Amino acid sequence: MKDPIIITKNLTHIYQANQSSSLRKAALVDINLEIARGSCIAIIGVTGSGKSTLVQHFNGLLRPTSGTVIVNGAEVNAKGADLLKLRQRVGMLFQFPESQLFERTVYADVAFGPRRMKLGRREIRTRVLNALDMAGLPHREFAQRTPFELSGGQMRRVALAGVLAMSPTILVLDEPTAGLDADGRAEFYSYLQRIKQEQGVTIVLVSHDMAEVATLADWLFVLHNGHLVMQGAPRSVYAQGDALQQWGLAAPPLSELLTLLRKQGLPIPSEIFTLEEAFSLLSKPLQLYQEK
Amino acid sequence: MFKNIALGIYHPGNSLLHRLQARTKLLVLLYLTIYFIIANRRVWHFAPYIVSVLLLLTAISLSAISFYYLWRRMRLLVLLAFLGALPIVFFPDPSDTILHTFGPLLFTYAQIHWIIYACTFLFAIFILLPFLPIPALRSFRQHRLLRLIGILLMLLTLIAIGILWFTRNNPLTSTIPVGPLVVSYQSVWILMTFFTVFLVIYAFSLLLTMTTTPIALIEGTTMLLTPLRWLKLPVDDFALMTLIALRFIPTLVDEAEQLVKAQIARGADFSHGTIRERLQSLAALFIPFIQGTLRRASDLATALEARGYEVDGKQTRLHEKSFSLADYLVMSLVALVTIGALFL
């Protein structure tokens, strides 16, 4: 891959590494990965597989016990690493981010990040209003409202705007749609797609939701017990239902259906992945397609 | 550290002390406190104190906790208490009978000046030592103990200079009396008893918390405070509040950690920047945290309502059962022995 934006080499992280061996917990073991600039990648795995630990290395919240992490050309655990600058470049949204809102107006909350960056008043204003629009909260309507009177989904997007206002090159989202209903989820994705397309931001998703990952991500990394056990395009990863099962994961329902049909003898080519492809294949008259 | 707060310093075990009810242990502790107040009236009567120390030793041997372990937990505080109590000896009441007098030490000003020069010299060496080219001395400054000594020396030097300044007019041969330090019978008695009481009560309360789970303690305390309920005080509510606090502290710690990370990822900085910026970063922590806690409280209240919570007062105790033979025996033994000692 040429010019990957994030590289990890032999990344290992052990919690409480300087304590006695019974207290040490290996959260990540020898992770080697590369993330392409401008892509949308997803890290999947069961709770406790190390997903959150991994992404927290990308913005310097955690330091590797051994190995290196290189973000945008700069090594994260180098001696003089500018963590403040790194955290502007890598915007991170944790789970249920609506719980971190605290200012009196939406504008003030979104401006919290840019203010820390010591930008001029005007620059901050432009950034905040842009970020609000990008996150689907038209600033004329929302900027002066109190965050706490908004719906859960809207509050979540205020938190997203807060991160976008710092103009990050990389956006890390930990379970971004947890707890939202179908509408809320669809809305969130549409804004995410737009951000990716219009601003060329590299997106790193950490998710349980296989369907979400299947639609958004270009590339998947599968973690299990701190090890990187599989990676690839969603199509190929989800075709390996058995392997996923042994790691406690399930493929999206449609992939599961296709795998089951293949097991039961139907000749379905492995490229078939989306609903449309499956429909056009299966709606052909039986004889014709059995002949294939 | 905070995650294990529900266990406190409880050490699981099956010794006699573990099997006693929390109420028994609480009552014994309370009883001993009052006992010591009574016993103190007869001066130079050692029996009660010897008996209580013997009781303590018996109790430790009957619990699953080693003497060494208990001493390790206690030693710092005990040392401090002793050092703090020592001055009592030297300031007796004028009416007390004198045991001994440490005669006034006479220092001449010349001697004092010499002491001051010595201190200053030592301090100067201390400051200059790291600048010597010997590499072994480089890390001199970093060593914690030596830094402490350095600070002490600096203080001494400052005081010394102060003394020098104030006494500059006094002739070198005149004397300063230091003392006399008078030690009386009464003050020795007070020191001994104070120290013994402190030791015994502290050790007993450590034993209490080490052999009783916090929940049992809460239930025991609630049961002992039953009379207060007749005075319409909300005893059960306090018990429930303590329990909820114990239950939620680990969860809240996790939440706080998560929040700190989230706000740091947004650029909050608690250690750099102007006071105003740091305060803002703190607000970014406190406000969401309190919000989250209030929401939790509201959710919890709804869930408990749905489970039929009512302030009735006839709650079953899960951890405190009724008194067994062992409890009665222990309580009566303690009472007998201690009251007997009063009359010896």
Place this chain on the structure above:
Amino acid sequence: MNHSPLIDIQHITYTYPTHNMRTGEVQSAPALKDVSLQVQQGEYLVLLGHNGSGKSTLARHCNTLLTPDNGRVLVAGLDTAEKTHQRAIRDMVGMIFQNPDNQIIATVVEDDVAWALTVRGLPIPLINERVASVMQSVGISHLRGLPPHRLSGGQRQRLAIAGVLALRPRCIIADEATAQLDPLSRNEIVTLLHQLNRQHGLTIIQVTHLLEEAALAQRIIAMERGRIVMEGSPASIFAHLEPLRQLKLAIPEPVELAVRLRNVGRSISPEALTVEAIARELVP
């Protein structure tokens, strides 16, 4: 055999009291508008709808957490509006909530299961027996001495179910109980609820916005803006996808595939709503 319903909701209307700080008036759109529903003993019912459709509000009327402004709710014949019936009704209808953490009150798993029983002052031998049997049914006996913060999300919800089960209710309401769980834990809980329904005859009311969970119900009640808009078996509800899409619900892809194939002539039984069932139908 008693054929009167366990829960009888008769034409209820409810508005959440919200206080406008500035003007001092109480104004809000009604959360429930003239809703009637009967739940039979032993049913597995799903209340389906997007956030704000009124499903949680309706569920909370079934255990007296809320009482209707108009109309009435009878639980086993007892009117929920009567304060004296509250405890009896809450003993019969238990509820678990969305956030697994904010339902657990004790410092140790087995104490939490026993909590509701201790509040009622039951004797210790009875409590111990109930707690042991309930932990067994729910599958958390091996966790009995652990503090809650060491449990996974799914385990915490199971603990919550155990705490409610200890009172031997006739009905359990799961108010979006799987919303904050990962897919594995979600399956765990739904399987457990079905198991309790089959093995113990417990009535289950599951409030959710996930159609894949609704597919396993005996009866689905779909709500929108405070009214019941659809009612019926999963097969009948899933036969037409457009109304479901209008309710802002996400259609699981296998189901959509099955419906579209059925519409172009493939014979797929309308009862086939799970991945396994649809696969069976597609293989000639």
